Amino acid sequence: MKKSIKKTFKKSISLLKKPKFAIPFVIVLVTGLYGGYRIQKHYHFLGDGVTHINWADMDSFMETARSDDKRMPKFHQESLLANVPSSKTYDSKTGKMVPVAVWDSWPVQNPDGTVADFHGYRLVLGLTSKNARNDGEAKIGIYAQKISDNSNDISTWKYLGDAFNTPYEGAPNGKPDKYLSKKYGEWSGSTVMMNSKDSSIRLFYANAMLDDAGQALTTAEITLDPQNGSDWNSGLVINHDKAKDHKTVFTGDGEYYQIPSQNPGHAAKASEELTMRDPHFVQDGDQYYLIFEGNTGSKYNIQGERNFTNYSNYGDWNTYRYMKNKFAMNKDSISYGKAYYANAAIGKIQLNKDFSVKKVMKPMVVANMVDDEIERVNLFQFQGKWYLFATSWGAKFASTDKNYENKVFMMGYVSENGINGDYKKLNGNGMVMISNTGGPDFTYAHLVIPNKDQKNDKMVVTSFEDSHTFAPSFLMQLKGRETHIITDRVLDQGALVDNGKYYDAEPQVLNN
Known part of the structure; x- marks a missing residue:
C-alpha cells in the first residue's frame, strides 16, 4: 500500500x-x-480573529440557567434593602437635605485590579442623582469606608460628594476640549490609585454628550485630602482645587469601533445602540490599557446585511443553516430587525503614560447579530490567566424568546496566553450568571473583584440594587475555565472584601 x-x-x-x-x-x-480566500473573507468559516458571542451560545443560555450555581443568590433580609445612610445632600430648590440615589458603582483599585488601600480607606465611586435615578443628570459621587472599622456594614460608608463641582473642573487651562464641552451626563467607568504615596486617584468615565454626539471615554486626576490637616484618620475631603488633566481619551475610530456618523439612529422593530462607555483601566507590566463597551466598526462587519453572512455569528453548522434560512424568510420580523443592528463589542486601546491613545486595538469580544449592548466590562489577571467579565440585558438580545426579556446575564472569558491573547468562553458558552429583573432585590452592573491572595479562588462580586443603593455582594468561585456562583450566602451591601460575615441566601427561582 x-x-x-x-x-x-x-x-x-x-x-x-x-x-x-x-x-x-x-x-x-x-x-x-x-476562491477559498474570498469565501473565508465573506463568510468567516475559519473565524475572524476575535471571540464571538454567537447565536448558538445565546440559545444555550437558558439551558445553562438550570444549574443552581449559575443563578444570582436571592436574599430575604429586609436589612439588606437599605439606602446608604450618609448618601444625602442639600437641595437648594427645597432648602432641605434629600437622598442621593446611587447605581453603577466601582471601587478604587490598584493597577492590578485589587481593592486599593487609600491611606486607610476603601473608596467607591458611583453614578448618583438627587432623590432617584436620573441618567440624564448623573454625576459621579465618591464614598469612603475606613478599613480600620473592620466592617462591611452599609452604615460605614460615608458619602463625600461629587467628584467634580463643575462639569469641566480640572480641564487644562480651565478650557474643556471639544468633546468635554458637550458633556451633560457622567456615566460609569473605573478608578485607579496609581501612586499609593500621594493623595490622587485617576478616574476614567464615560462622557454622555449633547446633540447626539455619542459618548466619549474621559479621564481626570482627582485629589482627596485629610479632613483635618495631615491626620488621615480624621476623614476625607475632595480637594476640587487640585483636580487636573480632565480630558477626552477616545471617541471611536470608525474602523474597529462605530462612531455617530455610522449609526442610523433608532430603527423600526429594533433597539439601536451606539456605545462608547464603561472604560476600565488595566495595567500589564509597564503597559497601560483601557477596555470598554463599544460597537463594531467597518473592519469588523459593522452591522446590517453582513451580520447574516458571517458564519462566526451563528456558532455551528446546524444553527447556520436553520437561522440563515429563517432570517431570509422573515425580514419583517422583530428578530430580524434586532439581529440586523446588533453589533456590540468589548473594545481595547493601548495608552501612553499620559493616558492618551497609543494604539487602537481590535475588539476582544463581538456580538454581531446577537446582542447590541454589552456593559460593565472588567479585566484582571488571576493565577497566570486573564479573566474578562461583562453584563448584558436579555432584552437587548436578538432572540424573541420571552424568557430573555426579563433577565440579565453576566458573561465571562479567559485568555491563557496573555492579555492580548485568545479569549475562550467560560463554562463553554460564556454564561457566568443569570438574574431576574424587577422587584426591590433587582441587581445589575455586576463587577468581579480579584483577590490579592492568588490562592483564594473566591471572588467578591458587587452590583447596585433597585437603582438607588449598593446591593449585597456575593461570591463567585473561579476555577480555570469554569465559574460557580455561591448561592447559599451573601455579604453586606457594598462589601468589597469577604470578611466572613454572611446572610443566608438561595438560588433565584427564574421568572417566566
Missing part, C-alpha cells in the same frame, strides 16, 4: 514537470486558493 502511494506521488511530480500539465495545475491551485 505504501509503495503504491509513493509511486502515485512520484508520478504526479513528474507530470508537473511537463508544461502542459503544470500550467493548468497552477491555474487550478491559484483559483482554488483565491
Whole structure:
C-alpha cells in the first residue's frame, strides 16, 4: 500500500514537470486558493480573529440557567434593602437635605485590579442623582469606608460628594476640549490609585454628550485630602482645587469601533445602540490599557446585511443553516430587525503614560447579530490567566424568546496566553450568571473583584440594587475555565472584601 502511494506521488511530480500539465495545475491551485480566500473573507468559516458571542451560545443560555450555581443568590433580609445612610445632600430648590440615589458603582483599585488601600480607606465611586435615578443628570459621587472599622456594614460608608463641582473642573487651562464641552451626563467607568504615596486617584468615565454626539471615554486626576490637616484618620475631603488633566481619551475610530456618523439612529422593530462607555483601566507590566463597551466598526462587519453572512455569528453548522434560512424568510420580523443592528463589542486601546491613545486595538469580544449592548466590562489577571467579565440585558438580545426579556446575564472569558491573547468562553458558552429583573432585590452592573491572595479562588462580586443603593455582594468561585456562583450566602451591601460575615441566601427561582 505504501509503495503504491509513493509511486502515485512520484508520478504526479513528474507530470508537473511537463508544461502542459503544470500550467493548468497552477491555474487550478491559484483559483482554488483565491476562491477559498474570498469565501473565508465573506463568510468567516475559519473565524475572524476575535471571540464571538454567537447565536448558538445565546440559545444555550437558558439551558445553562438550570444549574443552581449559575443563578444570582436571592436574599430575604429586609436589612439588606437599605439606602446608604450618609448618601444625602442639600437641595437648594427645597432648602432641605434629600437622598442621593446611587447605581453603577466601582471601587478604587490598584493597577492590578485589587481593592486599593487609600491611606486607610476603601473608596467607591458611583453614578448618583438627587432623590432617584436620573441618567440624564448623573454625576459621579465618591464614598469612603475606613478599613480600620473592620466592617462591611452599609452604615460605614460615608458619602463625600461629587467628584467634580463643575462639569469641566480640572480641564487644562480651565478650557474643556471639544468633546468635554458637550458633556451633560457622567456615566460609569473605573478608578485607579496609581501612586499609593500621594493623595490622587485617576478616574476614567464615560462622557454622555449633547446633540447626539455619542459618548466619549474621559479621564481626570482627582485629589482627596485629610479632613483635618495631615491626620488621615480624621476623614476625607475632595480637594476640587487640585483636580487636573480632565480630558477626552477616545471617541471611536470608525474602523474597529462605530462612531455617530455610522449609526442610523433608532430603527423600526429594533433597539439601536451606539456605545462608547464603561472604560476600565488595566495595567500589564509597564503597559497601560483601557477596555470598554463599544460597537463594531467597518473592519469588523459593522452591522446590517453582513451580520447574516458571517458564519462566526451563528456558532455551528446546524444553527447556520436553520437561522440563515429563517432570517431570509422573515425580514419583517422583530428578530430580524434586532439581529440586523446588533453589533456590540468589548473594545481595547493601548495608552501612553499620559493616558492618551497609543494604539487602537481590535475588539476582544463581538456580538454581531446577537446582542447590541454589552456593559460593565472588567479585566484582571488571576493565577497566570486573564479573566474578562461583562453584563448584558436579555432584552437587548436578538432572540424573541420571552424568557430573555426579563433577565440579565453576566458573561465571562479567559485568555491563557496573555492579555492580548485568545479569549475562550467560560463554562463553554460564556454564561457566568443569570438574574431576574424587577422587584426591590433587582441587581445589575455586576463587577468581579480579584483577590490579592492568588490562592483564594473566591471572588467578591458587587452590583447596585433597585437603582438607588449598593446591593449585597456575593461570591463567585473561579476555577480555570469554569465559574460557580455561591448561592447559599451573601455579604453586606457594598462589601468589597469577604470578611466572613454572611446572610443566608438561595438560588433565584427564574421568572417566566
